[in-house]
Amino acid sequence: MNKQIMGLVAFLLAVFVLVPVLISATGRWDIYYTLTSVALLSIGSAGVWLTFYIGRINIGQGAYALLGGYVSAVLMTQAGVSFWATLPLAGLACAGISVLIGLPILRLRGVYFAMITLVLTEVMRLTALALPVTNGAKGITSIPLPGALSLFGITIIPDFATMANPKLGFYLLAVALMVLSYLALWRIVNSRLGHLCRSLQQNEELAASIGVNTAYLRILTYAISSFFGGLSGAVFVAISQSIYPSSFAVTDSVNFMLYCFVGGLGFVAGPMLGTFLLYFGWDLLSVAKEYQLLIYSSAMIALMLVLPNGVLSLFDKKGGGK
Amino acid sequence: MEQILANGLYLGAQYALIALGLTLIFSLMNVLNFAHGQMYVFGGFVTYTVVAQFGLPFVVGLVASAVILAVMGALIEVFLFRPVIRKSKRDESTMLLAAGIAFFLDAVILLLFGEKQRGVPKIVNGVFNWDMRLIMPYDRILIFVLAIAMIAGFIALMQYSKTGRAMRALAQDRLAAQLMGVDVDRYSMIGFALGAMLAGLVGGLLVTITGINLGMGGPTSVKAFMMIMIGGAGVISGAIAGGFILGMMESIGLTVLAAYGDITYLAIFASLMVFLAFRPQGLMGKPWG
Numbered sequence: 013m014n015k016q017i018m019g020l021v022a023f024l025l026a027v028f029v030l031v032p033v034l035i036s037a038t039g040r041w042d043i044y045y046t047l048t049s050v051a052l053l054s055i056g057s058a059g060v061w062l063t064f065y066i067g068r069i070n071i072g073q074g075a076y077a078l079l080g081g082y083v084s085a086v087l088m089t090q091a092g093v094s095f096w097a098t099l100p101l102a103g104l105a106c107a108g109i110s111v112l113i114g115l116p117i118l119r120l121r122g123v124y125f126a127m128i129t130l131v132l133t134e135v136m137r138l139t140a141l142a143l144p145v146t147n148g149a150k151g152i153t154s155i156p157l158p159g160a161l162s163l164f165g166i167t168i169i170p171d172f173a174t175m176a177n178p179k180l181g182f183y184l185l186a187v188a189l190m191v192l193s194y195l196a197l198w199r200i201v202n203s204r205l206g207h208l209c210r211s212l213q214q215n216e217e218l219a220a221s222i223g224v225n226t227a228y229l230r231i232l233t234y235a236i237s238s239f240f241g242g243l244s245g246a247v248f249v250a251i252s253q254s255i256y257p258s259s260f261a262v263t264d265s266v267n268f269m270l271y272c273f274v275g276g277l278g279f280v281a282g283p284m285l286g287t288f289l290l291y292f293g294w295d296l297l298s299v300a301k302e303y304q305l306l307i308y309s310s311a312m313i314a315l316m317l318v319l320p321n322g323v324l325s326l327f328d329k330k331g332g333g334k
Numbered sequence: 335m336e337q338i339l340a341n342g343l344y345l346g347a348q349y350a351l352i353a354l355g356l357t358l359i360f361s362l363m364n365v366l367n368f369a370h371g372q373m374y375v376f377g378g379f380v381t382y383t384v385v386a387q388f389g390l391p392f393v394v395g396l397v398a399s400a401v402i403l404a405v406m407g408a409l410i411e412v413f414l415f416r417p418v419i420r421k422s423k424r425d426e427s428t429m430l431l432a433a434g435i436a437f438f439l440d441a442v443i444l445l446l447f448g449e450k451q452r453g454v455p456k457i458v459n460g461v462f463n464w465d466m467r468l469i470m471p472y473d474r475i476l477i478f479v480l481a482i483a484m485i486a487g488f489i490a491l492m493q494y495s496k497t498g499r500a501m502r503a504l505a506q507d508r509l510a511a512q513l514m515g516v517d518v519d520r521y522s523m524i525g526f527a528l529g530a531m532l533a534g535l536v537g538g539l540l541v542t543i544t545g546i547n548l549g550m551g552g553p554t555s556v557k558a559f560m561m562i563m564i565g566g567a568g569v570i571s572g573a574i575a576g577g578f579i580l581g582m583m584e585s586i587g588l589t590v591l592a593a594y595g596d597i598t599y600l601a602i603f604a605s606l607m608v609f610l611a612f613r614p615q616g617l618m619g620k621p622w623g
Contacts, residue, residue, distance in 0.1 A: 069426050116611035123366045123567060124614065126429070127559035128606075134556050135603040142597050262552050266368070266433050273430040302445065309437035313414065316431045320422035 027187050032180060044179040048251065050291045051186035052244045055193045057271040057283035059240030062197065064277050065206075066233050067213040068118070072129030073241045074265030075136035076106045080242025081249040081259060085152045086145055095158035096169075099246050106242030107235040114234040118227075121216075133265040140257035151256035158185075158250050182251050189247065190284070193240055198280050200236070209233060274315065276322025285323060336468045342585035343578070344474055347481035348536055350577025352554065353561040354488060354570065355532030361505035361568035362525040364425055365415060368432040370533050371554035372439035377403050377534025378546030379447040385454045392457050392542065399538035400531045407530025410435060411523045436551065443548055453545030477539050484535060485574060492570060501525050505568060560606065566619020575617055 035043055056073050063070035080102035087093040087101060117128050140146045157172040175181045200206055208229055211219040220226045249255045267290070275286030293311065297304045319325060352374060359367045367373075380402050381395035418431050458472040492498035500521045503511040512518045537546065561580050565572025580602070587598035610616075 064426075069429065113607070116607050120610060120614050123360065123364075124563060124610075124616075126366060127563050127567075128610065131556055131560055131563075131603060131606070134553070135600060138596065138599050142600060262556060270430055270433055273427065277424065277426075303441075305437060305441035306445065309434050309441055312434040313431065313438060316418055316427065316434060317414070320418050320427045321424075 024191065027191075028184070032183070041179060044183045046292060046295050048179075048183045048186045049248075050288050051183075051190040052247050052251075053268070053271065053291060054284040054287035055190055056241050056244040057268045057275075057287050058193050058197050059237035060268045061272045061277070061280075061283040062200070062209075062233055062237045062240075064272055065201070065213060066209045066230060067216070068121070068230075068234075069123070069126035069269065070129050070234075070237065071126050071265045071269050072132040073237070073268040074133040074260040074262065075129075076110065076238040076241030077245030077248070077264065078133075078136050078140060078255075078257070078260040079109060080106050080245035081255045082140060082146055082152075083242065084246035085155050085249050085255045088155055089152055090145075094161075095156075095250055096161045099243060102246035103239040103242040106238040106245075110235050110238035111231055114231050118230040118234055130262060130265060133260070133262050137257045137261060146257070149257060151254060151259075153254040155249060155253045155255075157253065182247075186247060189243065193243070194280065194284060201280055205229075205232075270312070274312070274323060276324035279322070279324040282322055282324050289323065336464075338585050338589050339582075340468055340470055342582035344470070344478045344581070345585055346578035346581025347478050347485070348540060348577075349557065349561055349581045350485055350574045351481050351532055351536045351539075352558050353565070353573035353577045354485065355529035355536075356558045357562050357565075357568055357570065357573040358501075358532070359526055359529040360562070361570075362501060362522055363411075363415065363419070363428075365419075365428045365432060366559075367529065368429065368555060369410075369436040369439055369551075370529075370558055371551035371556075372436050372443065373403055373406070373530050373533035374537040374554050375546055375548065375551045376406070376439060376443055377537030378541040378550075379443060379452065379537075380534065381538035381541050382452045382454055382546060383447070386452070392454070395454075396535065396538045399534040403534025404527040404531040408523050408527040410530070411526035415526070416519070416522070436555070440548065440551060443551075447548075449548045451545050451547040452541070454542050457542055473542060477543060480539060481536075484532075488532070489570070497521070497524060560602070563606065563610065563616055566616030569616075569618045572616055572618035 031047065035041065056077055059076075060070045060073045083102040083105045084095070084098040087098045088095060093101070113132065117125065117132075120128060141148055146152065157178065158169075160171040161169040169181075169185075172178050172181055201209075208219070208224055211224055212226060212229060216226055245260065248259070252259075271286035271290055272283045273286065274290055275282030275284065290312075294304070294308055297308055300307055315323075352370070355373075356367055356370045359365055359370075377399040380399040381392075384390050384395035384398045385392055414431060414435065415428060418428060419425075422428070456471075456473050458476055460472045462468070462470045462472055462475060492502060500511070500516045501524070503514065503516055504518060504521050504525070508518065540546070557580065561576035562568075562573055563576070564579050565574070565576030583602050583605075584598060587601055591598050591601060
């Protein structure tokens with residue numbers, strides 16, 4: 013237990029102190045953008061990981077990231093809601109929609125569920141193209157930067173527009189959200205809910221037969237998962253200050269799933285590590301120009317051949333770490 | 335009305351052929367082949383290269399697509415899927431592998447053939463015109479007939495040959511088939527090769543009409559997934575039914591819903607959700623695949 017807390021403190025020090033110091037020392041400000049994306053994408057993959065935890069393969073997180081982004085963008089540009097208020101609203105909207113969509117589709121299992129969630133991503137893109145409120149293919153642009161957040165008259169977060177270095181601001185925001193999400197995820201996994209989820213992963217009929225409310229649990233986990241997706245999408249919109257129907261497509265949904273796989277499905281930190289490795293690796297490989305995708309995909313296939321249970325399974329000495 | 339039905343049948347025949355390959359691979363190995371759309375695009379580009387670059391007849395191109403894709407499928411099964419299936423703790427790990435292969439094929443296609451839209455000249459000229467009620471270019475009719483012939487050939491292979499019988503046994507129960515003396519490894523390889531070959535053949539057929547480009551892989555996979563969800567995963571009759579149903583829905587939707595903008599796929603998806611709420615395993619699938 014002590015070791016875990018030490019690890020957490022070391023991780024927090026690394027992301028909040030060490031990284032900014034190193035970046036300002038080397039002057040590589042562009043890395044902030046990469047790391048911010050890693051932090052946000054890993055929030056989304058945390059959600060995907062949670063659906064894996066109940067034994068469902070979720071390839072539809074892109075749909076909720078897109079939905080969350082649009083909810084936040086529309087609220088900010090048309091209703092004048094502050095960015096900070098749209099964050100939870102985007103998450104809640106996604107959770108609400110996911111309950112409606114989840115009711116029929118969560119009865120599916122295995123590849124059926126995987127396939128329908130993949131189709132869902134494509135449908136969300138088409139919906140964004142067809143609806144009038146989303147402004148079609150032109151998307152919503154020039155979204156304002158997040159304003160100041162104050163509580164009881166004390167300004168906690170200054171206005172991003174007045175910040176000397178908004179990149180650093182976004183980095184800190186994304187990392188803080190990531191840490192909070194993973195703490196929540198860790199808490200869920202180690203609670204009664206987590207135990208029930210594991211029972212669903214192993215055998216749904218058996219769990220139902222001893223009185224576990226499987227239908228309710230499935231919906232609940234899927235809603236939490238979609239909340240994470242919406243959250244990451246909403247922050248992405250604030251950073252890029254624009255959103256288009258193609259902002260999150262089928263490829264992104266597949267990537268969310270891959271991040272979880274690469275990190276390892278049996279470990280809470282798995283999706284975070286997977287996102288970091290794949291996204292950062294992809295970024296580093298941009299020096300290879302036209303061979304970028306070739307090297308990236310070969311590395312992924314090789315990784316699968318050597319470590320089919322994820323990178324973190326290296327540290328899993330006991331073997332059965334599900 | 336006749337025009338809509340004819341278009342639907344024409345689309346459906348191609349879709350059914352794509353779905354057949356996907357469902358075959360799924361039923362034999364429990365692998366959802368994400369790279370199916372990419373294999374289809376690859377097949378199209380092979381035919382394009384043989385016909386438009388080397389100037390050989392269309393049939394040679396089609397055969398080349400089939401052979402190259404079959405070899406590729408066999409190699410992928412033996413060197414990639416087999417070791418991963420043996421070593422991994424969860425079946426889902428093969429999905430990462432399949433997605434990796436999809437990216438890999440995208441990269442190979444980009445390097446070998448470039449990102450431009452490619453097509454080959456029409457193989458038959460002229461348009462079939464029945465009293466202005468039904469208008470169909472002859473090359474589309476030819477492709478339709480070829481697709482139907484291939485579906486029939488595939489069914490005959492599965493139904494009457496020794497290979498087909500072995501593969502059907504494998505799909506029903508892997509362990510029992512093995513105990514009855516079926517060489518599981520060999521027929522898994524043949525099945526994967528056959529599935530990839532079908533994808534390549536459809537690519538070769540369609541390059542004459544719609545052309546082919548790098549970006550078509552992903553959306554084709556998504557469509558193929560929808561078809562086998564309608565029909566039921568891992569069932570051959572289901573794949574054919576799903577292909578024709580989706581083709582028909584698309585054809586009807588594009589005509590009827592054209593006034594409301596581009597919402598055909600939205601409508602198809604919404605009805606799919608309702609359908610799956612009542613019948614999660616699709617039309618002919620086994621419960622829980």
